Amino acid sequence: MTSEAREGFYTSGVPQAEINRLGKFTYPDEVSVELLSDSVSQRKVLDVGAGSSPRLGKWIESQGGEYVALDVAPELISGLRKNAGILGIVFNEIVRGRIQTLPFRDKSIDVSHARFVLMHLPPGDRASAIQELLRVSSQRVYIMEWNWRTMTSKANPQEIGEFKELQYDLAELFGVDLNMGEGLDELVRKTVETTGQKYEISVKPESRSEDDYTKDIEGLCEMAIGKLSMFLQDERATSRFGKERLQNLLSGFNAFLTRIKESPIKFVPPEIVIATIEKK
Numbered sequence: 569m570t571s572e573a574r575e576g577f578y579t580s581g582v583p584q585a586e587i588n589r590l591g592k593f594t595y596p597d598e599v600s601v602e603l604l605s606d607s608v609s610q611r612k613v614l615d616v617g618a619g620s621s622p623r624l625g626k627w628i629e630s631q632g633g634e635y636v637a638l639d640v641a642p643e644l645i646s647g648l649r650k651n652a653g654i655l656g657i658v659f660n661e662i663v664r665g666r667i668q669t670l671p672f673r674d675k676s677i678d679v680s681h682a683r684f685v686l687m688h689l690p691p692g693d694r695a696s697a698i699q700e701l702l703r704v705s706s707q708r709v710y711i712m713e714w715n716w717r718t719m720t721s722k723a724n725p726q727e728i729g730e731f732k733e734l735q736y737d738l739a740e741l742f743g744v745d746l747n748m749g750e751g752l753d754e755l756v757r758k759t760v761e762t763t764g765q766k767y768e769i770s771v772k773p774e775s776r777s778e779d780d781y782t783k784d785i786e787g788l789c790e791m792a793i794g795k796l797s798m799f800l801q802d803e804r805a806t807s808r809f810g811k812e813r814l815q816n817l818l819s820g821f822n823a824f825l826t827r828i829k830e831s832p833i834k835f836v837p838p839e840i841v842i843a844t845i846e847k848k
């Protein structure tokens with residue numbers, strides 16, 4: 569199935585709650601900054617599926633790099649421009665496009681970074697997305713993906729079990745793979761092989777220990793509630809997914825959000841699996 573054959577989470581309307589969440593969620597940027605620390609100065613860095621946070625771009629430009637943002641969703645492009653404006657920044661290149669067919673010439677970018685994007689593509693598009701990243705990049709490609717299978721809790725196993733069930737149900741509606749990180753190593757190695765070129769590959773997980781990350785999952789609940797409420801207003805979506813299924817999921821997220829606001833929970837967040845592909 570190609571991406572045109574089905575609507576993805578971000579290509580069927582992005583709720584304001586998600587624009588806000590991505591703008592506020594700082595941890596993934598911290599991981600990227602650490603990862604990219606020696607690869608941005610004097611380099612052109614492409615951020616594919618950039619989302620609405622200007623933090624990474626701001627940091628890249630502060631290090632003497634040139635930031636190029638690309639995203640498929642017009643709402644997130646506007647959100648990125650607006651959030652950058654609030655910080656007094658204007659990025660020169662913010663492009664609307666798809667990772668599957670990047671609108672850049674071969675090797676016209678030094679370093680590419682795609683964080684939590686492959687998980688939103690139909691399985692058949694993922695290898696070609698990686699090929700595109702390799703095609704446009706002359707030096708390095710960084711790919712980061714969640715592995716939700718590694719999300720656990722000693723303190724609140726029941727709540728985490730329920731939350732994961734809600735998230736997997738929501739992900740299923742849009743064909744999102746929450747365990748994308750799990751298969752990343754194999755996918756990257758197989759795809760790189762098809763290029764016939766020499767690359768050095770490293771794939772490693774970044775994990776955190778159990779703690780109170782309630783705020784992070786509050787953001788995810790708000791995003792889910794925003795998206796499901798949008799869909800319940802949309803006749804095409806209700807006939808595609810069934811009104812009852814959407815309503816049940818919405819009630820589940822609402823009830824869960826109320827519960828964790830009253831009593832915060834502790835858990836081990838999902839690992840971020842990081843693939844670094846470097847031209848030899």
Ligand SMILES: C[S@@+](CC[C@H](N)C(=O)[O-])C[C@H]1O[C@@H](n2cnc3c(N)ncnc32)[C@H](O)[C@@H]1O
Nearest residue numbers: 578617618619639640641666667683684685688
């Ligand atoms: C989970 S968000 C991550 C945003 C950002 N990379 C971050 O980590 O905060 C996924 C992003 O990928 C974008 N996206 C989804 N499908 C895409 C595609 N086919 N091509 C380009 N971007 C895409 C979405 O619009 C969204 O901004």
